[in-house]
Amino acid sequence: MKITIVGSGYVGLVTGTCFAEVGIEVTCVDIDSKKIENLKKGIIPIYEPGLEPMVIRNIEKGRLFFSTDLKSVITAGTDMIFTAVGTPPGEDGSADLQYVINVAREIGRYMQDYMLVVTKSTVPVGTAEKVRQAIQEELNKRGVSIPFDVASNPEFLKEGDAINDFLKPDRIVVGIDSDKAREIFERLYKPFTLNGHPIIFMDIPSAEMTKYAANSMLATKISFMNDIANLCELVGADVNMVRKGIGSDSRIGNKFIYPGIGYGGSCFPKDVKALIHTATEYGYQLSVLKAVEEVNENQKLVLYKKLNTYYNGQLKDKTIAIWGLSFKPNTDDMREAPSIPIIRQLLSAGAKVKAYDPVAIDEARQRYFGNQIEYSNDPYEATIDADALLLVTEWPEFKFPNFNVVKKLMRHPVVFDGRNIYSKQEMKEIGFDYFGIGIPS
Numbered sequence: 037m038k039i040t041i042v043g044s045g046y047v048g049l050v051t052g053t054c055f056a057e058v059g060i061e062v063t064c065v066d067i068d069s070k071k072i073e074n075l076k077k078g079i080i081p082i083y084e085p086g087l088e089p090m091v092i093r094n095i096e097k098g099r100l101f102f103s104t105d106l107k108s109v110i111t112a113g114t115d116m117i118f119t120a121v122g123t124p125p126g127e128d129g130s131a132d133l134q135y136v137i138n139v140a141r142e143i144g145r146y147m148q149d150y151m152l153v154v155t156k157s158t159v160p161v162g163t164a165e166k167v168r169q170a171i172q173e174e175l176n177k178r179g180v181s182i183p184f185d186v187a188s189n190p191e192f193l194k195e196g197d198a199i200n201d202f203l204k205p206d207r208i209v210v211g212i213d214s215d216k217a218r219e220i221f222e223r224l225y226k227p228f229t230l231n232g233h234p235i236i237f238m239d240i241p242s243a244e245m246t247k248y249a250a251n252s253m254l255a256t257k258i259s260f261m262n263d264i265a266n267l268c269e270l271v272g273a274d275v276n277m278v279r280k281g282i283g284s285d286s287r288i289g290n291k292f293i294y295p296g297i298g299y300g301g302s303c304f305p306k307d308v309k310a311l312i313h314t315a316t317e318y319g320y321q322l323s324v325l326k327a328v329e330e331v332n333e334n335q336k337l338v339l340y341k342k343l344n345t346y347y348n349g350q351l352k353d354k355t356i357a358i359w360g361l362s363f364k365p366n367t368d369d370m371r372e373a374p375s376i377p378i379i380r381q382l383l384s385a386g387a388k389v390k391a392y393d394p395v396a397i398d399e400a401r402q403r404y405f406g407n408q409i410e411y412s413n414d415p416y417e418a419t420i421d422a423d424a425l426l427l428v429t430e431w432p433e434f435k436f437p438n439f440n441v442v443k444k445l446m447r448h449p450v451v452f453d454g455r456n457i458y459s460k461q462e463m464k465e466i467g468f469d470y471f472g473i474g475i476p477s
């Protein structure tokens with residue numbers, strides 16, 4: 037079987053590499069020629085654990101190819117094409133579909149035989165129909181009649197554990213409207229279904245909706261717990277205990293109920309916004325999701341507000357150490373990371389910021405802060421002469437630092453723990469003032 041993936045970012049590259057890993061011949065296409073040149077040499081543009089050796093292995097086995105030329109790839113023959121390009125939020129919060137539709141038009145311009153065109157990008161209900169229309173318009177312009185199907189196969193992988201998620205999915209969701217498309221998907225995913233990973237076939241709009249509903253449900257759990265955490269602080273309850281208390285109820289479950297400083301990343305914020313926008317277009321108000329978004333926006337600044345209160349609004353010329361810049365551990369992705377609004381607030385309050393992250397420093401320097409902040413080579417260096425330490429991303433290497441050393445390095449020993457990874461009791465014993473999320477001070 038030969039397939040093509042268009043868009044070789046976090047999703048496209050993992051998807052293509054994992055399909056190659058199970059024996060399928062894959063060509064990953066991207067318009068970014070530098071990215072493709074690097075990928076051909078086995079140089080990976082993103083930080084994703086385990087991806088690099090898998091890419092190199094599959095290139096060497098002759099199953100994984102990279103190209104910037106979609107026309108040649110289509111002309112050479114492919115059984116199906118996946119679109120995995122970005123769908124960033126537009127100004128009004130709706131998903132910007134220009135990249136998805138551009139790819140559909142290209143496919144229509146070059147296809148020669150039957151083609152199954154699959155959208156893997158996260159797209160609103162109705163997008164498959166727009167893709168179908170764009171392809172048909174291009175075929176009409178060419179004056180040819182070539183059969184094709186469209187389908188929706190949303191992706192549920194998590195950055196940081198993407199390979200595991202892709203190779204061992206909880207479920208594979210596929211939206212189709214033809215028997216032929218169903219047969220192709222059954223063949224494609226056979227290595228996965230044989231291993232007991234279920235495939236759920238449904239109509240196309242339901243598949244498109246499933247992805248948004250899944251991300252919105254997860255975002256809702258996070259905002260709910262953050263709201264409860266904020267109330268815990270006011271009433272003198274400990275959210276860590278409350279979390280254990282409710283998480284042991286199997287109807288609730290113990291995942292995604294950790295309070296923190298808000299969800300970020302390339303998916304939850306934009307997908308929540310896009311679903312709210314879709315509902316509005318249909319004259320419906322998603323009241324729960326609007327509240328989810330509002331709680332999240334406030335939560336991203338909770339650490340800053342605690343710090344500001346601690347110093348009575350006098351942050352000018354204070355030196356603040358930041359541990360963690362990526363939106364979560366095990367990725368260099370900083371899209372919508374809570375570190376961004378926190379650092380921006382600190383800078384506008386006149387504070388000096390010293391940041392350390394195991395992998396996201398280049399990203400922070402190039403895309404977000406340039407030379408406005410100082411970047412440290414290790415976590416301890418960031419705390420030298422700091423007036424406060426903010427734990428923003430819970431990378432494993434921050435879990436057990438030597439706080440006796442940190443205390444000696446800092447000008448003033450206070451820690452604001454945005455992920456509740458330290459023990460208040462232990463921190464106080466070492467001599468720190470300590471503030472977590474949802475824990476009475």
Ligand SMILES: NC(=O)c1ccc[n+]([C@@H]2O[C@H](COP(=O)([O-])OP(=O)(O)OC[C@H]3O[C@@H](n4cnc5c(N)ncnc54)[C@H](O)[C@@H]3O)[C@@H](O)[C@H]2O)c1
Pocket residue numbers: 042043044045046047048065066067068071120121122123135138139156157158159191192193194195302303
């Ligand atoms: N990142 C995640 O964790 C994740 C998880 C599930 C779903 N998704 C969804 O998957 C989609 C892709 O997300 P991502 O994070 O991989 O994006 P990304 O920005 O990392 O990658 C998109 C890639 O598409 C390329 N591209 C754009 N237009 C193109 C064109 N016409 N032809 C070829 N390549 C083109 C870009 O150069 C880029 O390399 C989005 O819809 C996203 O919502 C993302």
